[in-house]
Amino acid sequence: MISRRVQYEVAGRVTGPILMALQNYQQQRRRRRRSPKDNPFGPPIQCARKMKDLMSIYYYQGRWADGAVPVAWITSGFPVELLRAFGFYSVYPENHGALCAARHMMPELAAVAEDAGYSRDLCAYARTDLGSVLSGNTPLGRIPKPDLVAACSNICQTVLYWFRSIADHLGVPFFVLDTPFVYGDFKQHHLDYVSDQLLELSDVASRISGRIVTEEELLEVNLRAMEGSRLWGECLDISRTCPSPWSSFDHFYHMAPIVTLRGTEACNAYYRELKDELDDRVAKGIGGIKDERHRLLWDNIAIWPKMRDLSRLFATHGFCFVTATYTNAWRESLPFWDPKDWLRSSAKMLSNTILNRDLKNRLRVMTGLIEDFECDGVVLHSDRSCKPYSVGQYDLKGALTRELGVKVAVIEADHADPREYADEQVETRLLAFMESFE
Amino acid sequence: MRELPGKGDDVRREYISQQQRQHGRKVLAVLPIHYPKELLTAMNLLAVELWGPPGKPRGPDAGRIQTYVCAVVRNALAFLASGGADVVDGVLFPHTCDSIQGLATQAPDFGGWGKQVFRFLHPKGDDRPSSRTFIRRELEVLAVELERLTHAPLEPEALGRAIDLHREIHALRARLVDRRRCLPVDDLALYTALRRGEFLWPSDHLGELREAAAVLDDTTAQQGTPVMITGLVPEPMTIFSALDEAGAFVVADDYAAVGRRIVRDYPKSAADPLDTLVDLQFAGPPCSTRTIAQQRRIDVLEQTFDRSGAAGLIIHMIKFCEPELFDVPLIRRRFEAKGVPVLYLESELERELAGQTVTRVEAFVEMLRPVQIQIGSVT
Ligand code: SF4
Ligand code: SF4
Numbered sequence: 081m082i083s084r085r086v087q088y089e090v091a092g093r094v095t096g097p098i099l100m101a102l103q104n105y106q107q108q109r110r111r112r113r114r115s116p117k118d119n120p121f122g123p124p125i126q127c128a129r130k131m132k133d134l135m136s137i138y139y140y141q142g143r144w145a146d147g148a149v150p151v152a153w154i155t156s157g158f159p160v161e162l163l164r165a166f167g168f169y170s171v172y173p174e175n176h177g178a179l180c181a182a183r184h185m186m187p188e189l190a191a192v193a194e195d196a197g198y199s200r201d202l203c204a205y206a207r208t209d210l211g212s213v214l215s216g217n218t219p220l221g222r223i224p225k226p227d228l229v230a231a232c233s234n235i236c237q238t239v240l241y242w243f244r245s246i247a248d249h250l251g252v253p254f255f256v257l258d259t260p261f262v263y264g265d266f267k268q269h270h271l272d273y274v275s276d277q278l279l280e281l282s283d284v285a286s287r288i289s290g291r292i293v294t295e296e297e298l299l300e301v302n303l304r305a306m307e308g309s310r311l312w313g314e315c316l317d318i319s320r321t322c323p324s325p326w327s328s329f330d331h332f333y334h335m336a337p338i339v340t341l342r343g344t345e346a347c348n349a350y351y352r353e354l355k356d357e358l359d360d361r362v363a364k365g366i367g368g369i370k371d372e373r374h375r376l377l378w379d380n381i382a383i384w385p386k387m388r389d390l391s392r393l394f395a396t397h398g399f400c401f402v403t404a405t406y407t408n409a410w411r412e413s414l415p416f417w418d419p420k421d422w423l424r425s426s427a428k429m430l431s432n433t434i435l436n437r438d439l440k441n442r443l444r445v446m447t448g449l450i451e452d453f454e455c456d457g458v459v460l461h462s463d464r465s466c467k468p469y470s471v472g473q474y475d476l477k478g479a480l481t482r483e484l485g486v487k488v489a490v491i492e493a494d495h496a497d498p499r500e501y502a503d504e505q506v507e508t509r510l511l512a513f514m515e516s517f518e
Numbered sequence: 519m520r521e522l523p524g525k526g527d528d529v530r531r532e533y534i535s536q537q538q539r540q541h542g543r544k545v546l547a548v549l550p551i552h553y554p555k556e557l558l559t560a561m562n563l564l565a566v567e568l569w570g571p572p573g574k575p576r577g578p579d580a581g582r583i584q585t586y587v588c589a590v591v592r593n594a595l596a597f598l599a600s601g602g603a604d605v606v607d608g609v610l611f612p613h614t615c616d617s618i619q620g621l622a623t624q625a626p627d628f629g630g631w632g633k634q635v636f637r638f639l640h641p642k643g644d645d646r647p648s649s650r651t652f653i654r655r656e657l658e659v660l661a662v663e664l665e666r667l668t669h670a671p672l673e674p675e676a677l678g679r680a681i682d683l684h685r686e687i688h689a690l691r692a693r694l695v696d697r698r699r700c701l702p703v704d705d706l707a708l709y710t711a712l713r714r715g716e717f718l719w720p721s722d723h724l725g726e727l728r729e730a731a732a733v734l735d736d737t738t739a740q741q742g743t744p745v746m747i748t749g750l751v752p753e754p755m756t757i758f759s760a761l762d763e764a765g766a767f768v769v770a771d772d773y774a775a776v777g778r779r780i781v782r783d784y785p786k787s788a789a790d791p792l793d794t795l796v797d798l799q800f801a802g803p804p805c806s807t808r809t810i811a812q813q814r815r816i817d818v819l820e821q822t823f824d825r826s827g828a829a830g831l832i833i834h835m836i837k838f839c840e841p842e843l844f845d846v847p848l849i850r851r852r853f854e855a856k857g858v859p860v861l862y863l864e865s866e867l868e869r870e871l872a873g874q875t876v877t878r879v880e881a882f883v884e885m886l887r888p889v890q891i892q893i894g895s896v897t
């Protein structure tokens with residue numbers, strides 16, 4: 081146990097950073113040899129390399145986490161702050177799914193899950209991750225085995241079924257944090273229920289980790305997490321400037337720390353640095369794309385396997401996504417935070433996610449983003465294997481067009497499964513949409 | 519072979535208006551699956567379940583939801599928006615899955631349903647103190663909200679009586695399903711009778727169940743190959759004709775709409791009837807939509823299978839049903855490891871069984887015959 085802990089710490093503090101430095105050096109040499117390509121984007125964000133290092137070290141260290149510290153596999157909306165206070169290392173199967181999709185490994189991994197009987201109609205993240213669990217194949221080299229699998233229903237109920245399957249397969253305890261869906265206003269007994277479960281979760285975390293955590297310690301991690309969300313929100317808000325110094329495609333990429341490292345100083349330090357760079361770009365008039373003529377809102381999860389193609393297509397025609405309901409989700413609950421009452425305010429924050437509230441709220445959030453970021457168009461990604469984000473989008477389209485007079489396009493695709501993406505069809509649809517602005 | 523009452527009955531509308539006229543009852547359309555029916559009965563509310571309805575969507579509003587969402591939800595939106603449920607006074611949406619959760623905001627907030635709306639959020643996960651406290655409050659709040667319709671508060675005595683009535687219904691339904699071998703009717707007749715409980719006033723349903731139970735006959739065993747079936751809802755119902763023609767019958771049922779809603783260990787009446795309703799939430803067979811530990815669900819399935827003497831298992835899925843689909847691999851694995859033949863069928867609510875599906879059912883039953891003989895010789 082002690083030697084495992086030493087390995088884990090050395091991986092995070094010494095070998096990880098050295099390996100990253102080495103890799104960066106090699107990449108820089110390769111890059112120098114390449115001729116600069118003419119592209120429609122502004123100069124790349126310098127912090128991107130830092131983020132890659134941060135995440136790579138985190139994943140690298142994770143290889144030695146099991147046996148060294150308690151490990152939890154959790155959903156993106158789960159209160160990681162609480163587990164962090166108990167010393168847990170957290171793994172995010174959704175992020176892992178996105179990573180596999182972005183690295184074009186999805187079809188191969190999904191095939192393993194589909195061969196095992198998981199329907200192709202199920203969430204593509206779930207299929208990808210289950211394929212990885214079943215085959216042991218992952219772009220991360222190795223993922224630490226969990227001591228706890230925990231899912232929060234504040235993004236969807238699919239994660240409950242998916243994580244339950246993982247827990248069952250690995251034979252580890254499964255914790256459900258059930259956040260009742262909010263129709264209209266919050267109901268007090270729903271919030272009480274979430275608070276009660278947070279206390280039950282503390283007991284579970286304490287049992288697994290063998291640690292007792294004081295309220296002060298919990299508050300400390302929470303404060304750090306809120307600071308991270310605040311910084312992330314500030315970085316996003318910089319896109320209100322015209323031209324926006326970065327686009328939502330950049331936002332998608334840079335959201336990794338706020339999802340996975342929330343509650344750590346490394347996460348906050350990263351966003352401080354990123355914010356400085358973005359402020360600097362604003363001062364110099366540098367845009368995320370070279371010629372920003374139209375500003376758009378993106379709804380739903382990114383189409384990970386097609387990020388490059390889509391960002392280029394839009395940028396070439398002078399369209400910049402300046403905001404997205406998806407990336408906004410990691411800052412939207414901040415107004416509910418109350419350091420004097422972490423338990424109850426956490427319950428409210430956890431319940432307030434865009435996917436845990438009704439369509440009226442979604443329309444309100446979208447309207448606010450369109451106005452605040454001065455968007456003149458919206459793209460709704462109708463995501464085949466993500467029902468909770470997609471049901472109601474056709475009605476949202478109608479309401480946005482009617483009430484705000486913005487142009488709206490719906491594209492049929494999938495967040496991770498490239499087999500559900502018809503290049504030509506999507507491109508034709510988007511070109512027609514962009515032409516309608518002329 | 520004797521017929522059970524209610525076969526081929528297609529008089530929901532008439533029945534509803536008769537209930538309204540004669541008993542002054544308010545009527546709620548209820549989306550699948552789990553909801554506190556006892557509470558509704560106690561408040562003199564008739565529950566009429568809306569499982570789609572099956573068949574082609576009744577109107578263009580199904581197109582407001584993507585085709586990759588299950589037809590239960592798409593058809594329900596089309597049905598509500600086209601005035602199909604105008605005869606009822608409100609809709610109750612239990613918090614079953616992501617798709618119903620979406621429908622429960624889309625129909626009232628963006629058009630499709632203008633009358634009253636109620637939601638019932640049951641806890642997810644295993645039985646624990648927080649979920650018990652929550653469900654009790656949820657029931658209390660629902661009762662208060664329903665007063666908007668009934669204009670009368672929930673009376674504890676009425677709830678106590680409703681619980682007793684439903685306890686008897688559960689017991690009779692369990693008897694009919696569990697002693698299927700001694701019931702000299704075909705599956706279609708049995709399921710038609712059981713599913714009439716989806717819209718009949720409970721005491722009417724109880725009367726029909728009593729009549730049905732009266733034909734149970736220990737001396738005449740059902741002929742044919744016994745199979746177990748699991749899935750969400752037995753639609754299209756022609757699945758039973760296909761089984762019948764192939765020479766099989768359902769000896770054990772785990773449809774979420776039918777067997778999985780039969781509580782065999784119905785809780786004893788507590789001093790406070792609401793406490794009984796709380797116990798009831800955790801007393802039924804494990805259901806995927808409640809996020810009960812997977813192994814527990816499969817264990818119960820396996821025990822039911824073993825008890826029933828079924829020769830094979832049919833997994834009958836509705837396309838795009840996420841909660842159920844996640845359990846399929848484990849069910850298959852567990853049963854196949856036991857050497858149990860498993861047939862996986864996926865049907866679409868909008869269509870009748872495809873000829874190809876009927877052929878697969880026939881081939882499966884054909885394959886089971888030797889298994890059945892083996893089982894017969896062992897027992
Ligand atoms: S992609 Fe959609 S269905 Fe899948 S885990 Fe995320 S929110 Fe849930
Ligand atoms: S997804 Fe499944 S549980 Fe949900 S409404 Fe559709 S058929 Fe029913």
